[in-house]
Amino acid sequence: MSENLGKKILSLVGGQDNITNITHCATRLRMRLANSEIAHKNKAKIESLDGVISVVEKAGQFQVVIGPAVPQIYDQLIENTDLTSSENEHTAKEENTNWFLKLMDVIGGIFTPLLPLFAGSGVFRGLVLLATQLNWLSTSSSTYHILTVASTAVFYFLPIMLAVTAAEKFKCDKFVAAAIMGALIMPEFMKLMGSTGNGTVVHFFGIPLVLMTYTSTVVPAILATWCLSYLEKWLRSWIPTNLQLLFVPLISLFVMVPLTAGVFGPFGVYVGEGISNVINWLMNLNGWVAGALIGGVWNIFVIFGLQWAVNPVMINNISSLGYDYIVPLTCAANFGMAGATLGTFVRTKDKKNEGLFYLSAFINFLCRHYRTSDIRYWNPL
Structure with a gap:
């Protein structure tokens, strides 16, 4: 595969000035173009490139199907350019005209970076289970438990991982976002629920909070990070620049951890469970x-x-x-x-x-x- 495949694709789609947004999934480069006609005219040339499987034009995107090597080709394409996977102002204005495409783009941007980990962990978990079914591995052995935690850790710590990818999508501090969700799965927080479990009511400065279990959850991390992005922008707008390093993360943690625990967390959990119940009811x-x-x-x-x-x-x-x-x-x-x-x-x-x-x-x-x-x-x- 040519080392310059990324640059060849970049040239044929009209260069970096013609790309308003670029990202990739597990197998495809996904681009939004200012002038799609340029890339459309060169579609056959792009498909003929060694390493390109096909070209798909769907949902307002120009998609180049590469296969498993797409991360490397993506890095080649954006190297020495001003392109990133984040939208510029032009893209933001364009996507506001179609809320559905914008929603799909946001969800895709949050989950796409985790796909390789999901795939690797899933097959890893399958191999461990296959070994136990064939009696090659005892479920009471320490080896089994070590392999189990290695293959399922992604689900336990999923809120933290989603907080990081969501922060990249919503353009806020990903380490603060990770800390917010990490606080909610710490053993000290879990102890507050005692033997009651989900629905336990505690008080934060006299304000009642309904506690939930957040390990493996999806919606709370996305909602909390989305809210954090607005809080962070507001804090930076009035806190002096020389004080932002300390006070922006301090205030963000002070506000967002209890807010997520008392509002966004339970709401997200209940919404997620509601959607799951509806779909399972249909099944x-x-x-x-x-x-x-x-x-x-x-x-x-x-x-x-x-x-x-x-x-x-x-x-x-x-x-x-x-x-x-x-x-x-x-x-x-x-x-x-x-x-x-x-x-x-x-x-x-x-x-x-x-x-x-x-x-x-x-x-x-x-x-x-x-x-x-x-x-x-x-x-x-």
Whole structure:
């Protein structure tokens, strides 16, 4: 693969001045362009580049499908330019005209950086479970427990990780955001709930706070960080510059930790549980129809980036219920893709992509088998 692939793509889409926003997901460069006609005219040239799989123009984005090497190509493209994954003023104004695209962009920006970790942890967890099912590893051994915490730590500390990625998206201090959510999963905070658990009422300077368990939660971290971004801007607008280093994080922690614990946290938990309950109710109402619908449209969701609206629900199901009904339904879509890529591998005469088709089919079969093998996390339909 050419070392200059990123720069070639940059040139063919019209240069950095034509890019108003750029980011990447697990396999694609995703760009918003000031003048999309330039890139559209060069679409065939971009697709012919060694290392480019295809080009997709969807949801206001010019997407270049690269594959697993996309982080490296992204770094090549933005190197020695003024481009970052954060929107500039032009993009912000443009996205305000379409709230749905803006919402998808925000959700995607928050979850995309964590995708490699989710994928690695998921397969890691699957391998550990496979070893126990084959009696290669005892669940009472210290080795099993060490491998378990290594493969599931991402879910326990998910609020902190989401706070960091959300802070990057909302343009506020990511370390303060991480500290806010970290405070809510500290053992000292958990002890306040005693044996009562969720719903315990405590008092902060006489103000009643309803405590919840925040490990593995999704919504509270995003809401708290979004609020922090506004608080931080307001504090910087009136605190003298030479005092901001100390007082902005101090006041942010003083305000946001109890505010999140008493307002945003419980609200986020209840909203997440409500959405999960509605979706799971639909699954229980008619599993066949729900399965056919979700499995049938899931790949279309992925093309348009709509899966980001469902992924938080699946993660919340796992954290609140211990299992999820949606993931097994998406397996049908992925097995379909695996079959299609395997068939293409058998019939293709394109040597350039032959290995990619085989690898894609193998990864789809492997990952879906491991993800569905743990009934404690993925409940069958």
